[in-house]
Amino acid sequence: MEVFLRKLVPVAMVVYLLGTIFLAAGQAADFPKRKITMLCHSSPGSPVDLMARQLAEPASKILGVPVVVETKTGGAGAVAMAYLLGQEADGHTVYAMTRSNADLFASGQIKDFTWKELAYLIRVQTDPFVLAAHPSAPFRTAKEMIDYAKKNPGKVKVGGFGSASAHHIMAIKFAKKAGIEITWVPYPGGAAAVTATLGGHVPVVHTNPATIIKHVQAGNLIPLAISAGNRIAAFPETLTYKELGVALEDYHFRGIATKKGVPDDVIKILHDAFKKAMETPDFKEYTKKNDLLPGYMNHEDFTKLFGETVEENKKIQKELGL
Amino acid sequence: MLFEACHSLLQGFSVALSLKNLWYCFIGVTVGNIVGVLPGFGPVSAVAILIPLMYGVEPVSAIILLAGIYYGAMYGGSITSILLKIPGESSSVMTAIDGYELALKGRAGPALGISAIASFVAGTLSVIFLTFFAPLLASFALSFGAPEYFSLMVMGFAAVAVLSTGDALKGGISAVLGIILATVGSDVITGIPRFHFGSIYLLDGIDFLVVAIGVFAIAEVLDNVVTKSKFGQRLSYGKWTNLLPSLNDLKVSFWPTIRATFIGFTTGVLPGAGATIASFISYATEKRVSKYPEKFGTGVMEAVAGPEAANNAATGGAMVPLLTLGIPGSNVTAVMLGALMMLGLQPGPLLFKEHPTFVWGFIASMYVGNVMLLILNIPLIGVFVQVLRLSFPIIAILVLEISLVGVYAFNNNIFDLYIMFVFGIIGFLLKKLDFPLAPMILALVLGRIFEEHCRRSLIISDGSFTIFLTRPISLTLLVVAVLVMFYPMILDFIRQHRKGKDK
Structure with missing residues (x-):
């Protein structure tokens, strides 16, 4: 009996091992297995954090597992990305990112990995840029600002988030195409820049619409021009860059990425789940309320767009001498 | 206008005192108090974690809870600072200096009591200011541009100079290190x-709270290991009344609390200045006006009352730009x-007009919350001081554990722990060499x-330094900074001058 048992043990082990292998193979498409962590590098309450949380709620229901937003600040997203790349490529860790990540890659500050090591799952929303002025500024419209800047090169100070950031680069692009010279005043965040312009310390701010809507309604800021292709509902009278004769249409964007190497079928499951989450009434309501633009883009297109943005930023940063 | 504010406030109380909102307020202040105790895990993370649970909750109830966490944390932050020299929040760093010394002298109970009372008084006064002056102060919040903040920081450095105890050269070296x-x-x-x-982990710089926990808490443990513990000597409390502040404690803390309320509230109103800097300025002010400045750092009650009052008053101040302009003045707001x-x-300049019940219900709840916190904290003193009865090995492990968990929770980052330990060792060495540590942290x-x-x-002024002198607020702050720096010298000069005249 004892001998029999002793012989049985290895047999049982082999059977068990084979069984798990077969089961595992059968479960490959059986995703998700456990909770999904959605990393976010921006502080809670920021636009991308809000997007992540708005998306996580319906996505949890669709995927049937909790989708938990985890804040991992540091290095403008470098720390969150390093953490993501340290996880298994199984799709259980995703990352709520923005166009600013492209700036970071373009800046060459990250030496340990490149933008190609991430998989850009889905673009969720776009957000136009807007130029707005303090009422005490010597101009009330974008046209007047351009004329003023032409007469006083470099005298127009424009405040906004960061240096060599999406906001900075877009402002420089605008100035170039409009044939003017501006002086960029960097702030650590969009809200700080808006505050400085509200106080009249910097005459113009370059930001996203949601941060200034209330101030425009109260008459404390004047929206000058918007980077979207069409005028937006919040500022129906504000001209687009194109209407001004500045051939430029561009957006800030936010989306979801994961680690490259996640199996294609898992990428599809995640992409479809987030797409479905974007179509829920609650998410649409949030998009409308915050004057964001729905910006769905699939995995392939988003990856292409992100790569192009990195390359373009590299060029502009070189031109700026940054 | 006063009458109008009173009327609105009464309506606000009818919102705040509903059973549901009292409950939200209670949860908020209790959670705040607890997260305040844990270092690193501060009100920012607590508020962020609770946001998803706020779905479907009425906005006014939600903000009552979230704000409760904010000012509740200011009460809790002093507890570990005083008992274990672990600053629970960045704004409690100053409290740790004298609070801990008081604990070593067996006066942990009174220090905790004074901290709770000063917090209550300042918290309540700041809500009164908020009630009556919020709309007036909105323009003040906006009047600070880059030059004004620069001059405010110059004033902060003047305060650092005041703070250095003992050898001025060593204080200077410590500040330069920062x-x-x-x-x-x-x-x-x-x-x-x-x-x-x-390293990508250093891209955001070195966080000063992590450094503070290192040079305070970790260095203290190392010091105790090397020099044979001081713990164990401060356990004889005698009667339970010794746990409460004496009449004299209350007396010496009165003016510091009032002064700190003004300092804290004004600094709180300015977006980006905040509770932490308010607590520094308050500490320096108290040291300047004190009759025995040399005793600061060795455990004086004023040095606990001032900074604790200042950080609470700052929370009331921080609500001014949030409610009147929709501008967040601090990370938490x-x-x-x-x-919201x-x-x-969407909070903005029209919030008072568009949603009066929301705004006033919320303001009224802050009065209620502060009372709750006082009632909550005073009886707990007796519980908290029991921690000090533990023997040193257990205390040391407790300090290390709270520091480790707290600092990790700060950014969910192991790297911060390395920084904490490195600064623990640096702090220990500097302490052994008699370098004051506060200037380093403040300068950081x-x-x-x-x-x-x-x-x-300078970008705004196209490179001209006159921008700091041509703007009235900036100039005033610079003049005050010079006065703060050279006050003793000026005083000496005047005295000598008079003596000369008398002859």
Whole structure:
């Protein structure tokens, strides 16, 4: 009996091992297995954090597992990305990112990995840029600002988030195409820049619409021009860059990425789940309320767009001498 | 206008005193008190974690809870600072200096009591200011541009000079060390990383709370290991009344609390200045006006009352730009703003007009919350001081454990723990060599903001330094800074001059 048992043990082990292998193979498409962590590098309450949380709620229901937003600040997203790349490529860790990540890659500050090591799952929303002025500024419209800047090169100070950031680069692009010279005043965040312009310390701010809507309604800021292709509902009278004769249409964007190497079928499951989450009434309501633009883009297109943005930023940063 | 405010406030109370909102307020202040105790895990993370649970909750109830966490944390922050020298929040760093010394003298109970009472008085006064002056102060909040912040930081450095005890040279070296540390990380003006040695974890610079916990808590444990513990000597409390502040404690704390309320509230109103800097300025002020400045740092009650009052008053102040302009004045209010937007309410300049029940219900709840916190904290003193009865090995493990968990929770980052331990060792060595540590920490906080605003001002002025002198607020602050620095010398000069005349 004892001998029999002793012989049985290895047999049982082999059977068990084979069984798990077969089961595992059968479960490959059986995703998700456990909770999904959605990393976010921006502080809670920021636009991308809000997007992540708005998306996580319906996505949890669709995927049937909790989708938990985890804040991992540091290095403008470098720390969150390093953490993501340290996880298994199984799709259980995703990352709520923005166009600013492209700036970071373009800046060459990250030496340990490149933008190609991430998989850009889905673009969720776009957000136009807007130029707005303090009422005490010597101009009330974008046209007047351009004329003023032409007469006083470099005298127009424009405040906004960061240096060599999406906001900075877009402002420089605008100035170039409009044939003017501006002086960029960097702030650590969009809200700080808006505050400085509200106080009249910097005459113009370059930001996203949601941060200034209330101030425009109260008459404390004047929206000058918007980077979207069409005028937006919040500022129906504000001209687009194109209407001004500045051939430029561009957006800030936010989306979801994961680690490259996640199996294609898992990428599809995640992409479809987030797409479905974007179509829920609650998410649409949030998009409308915050004057964001729905910006769905699939995995392939988003990856292409992100790569192009990195390359373009590299060029502009070189031109700026940054 | 006064009458109008009173009337609105009464209506606000009818909202705040509903059973449901009392419950939200209670949860908020209790959670706040608890997260305040844990270092690193501060009100920002607590508010962020609770945001998803706020779905479907009425906006006013949600903000009552979230704000409760904010000012509740200011009460809790002093507990570990006083008992274990672990600053629970960045704004409790100053409390740790004298509070802990008081605990070593067996006066932990009174120190905790004074901290709770000063917090209550300042918290309540700041809500009164908020009630009556919020709309007037909105323009004050906006009057600070880069040059004004620069001059405010100069004033902060003047306060650092005041803070250095003993050897002025050693104090100076400590401050310079802090400024050097402040240069680590991405430069906000150009975006170029400095002194990060290729590590992405240093791109954001060195966080001063992590450094503070290192040089205070970890260094203290190391010191106790090396020099045979001081713990165990401070356990004889005698009667339970010794746990409460004496009449004299209350007397010496009165004016510091009042002064700190003004300092804290005004600093709180300014977006980006905040509770931490308010507590520094308050400490320096108290030391300046004190009859025995040399005793600061060895355990005086004023040095607990002042900073604790200041950080509470700052929370009331921080609500001014949030409610009147929709501008977040601090990290916590930024998160609260995000939460409100999520609930479909966009705070802005029209909030008072568009949603009066929301605003006034919320303001009224802050009165209620402060009372709750006082009632909650005083009886708990007896419980908390029991921690000090533990023997040193257990206390040491407790300190290490709270520090480790707290610092990790700060950014969910192991790297912060390395920094904490490195600074624990540095702090221990500096202490053994009699270097004061507070100047280093203060300079680390101020250095970065100082440089940033200086360079931003120069961009705005096209490189001209006169911008700091031609703007009235900036000039005033610079003059005050010079006075603070040279006050004793000026006083001496006047005295000698008079003596000369008498002859």
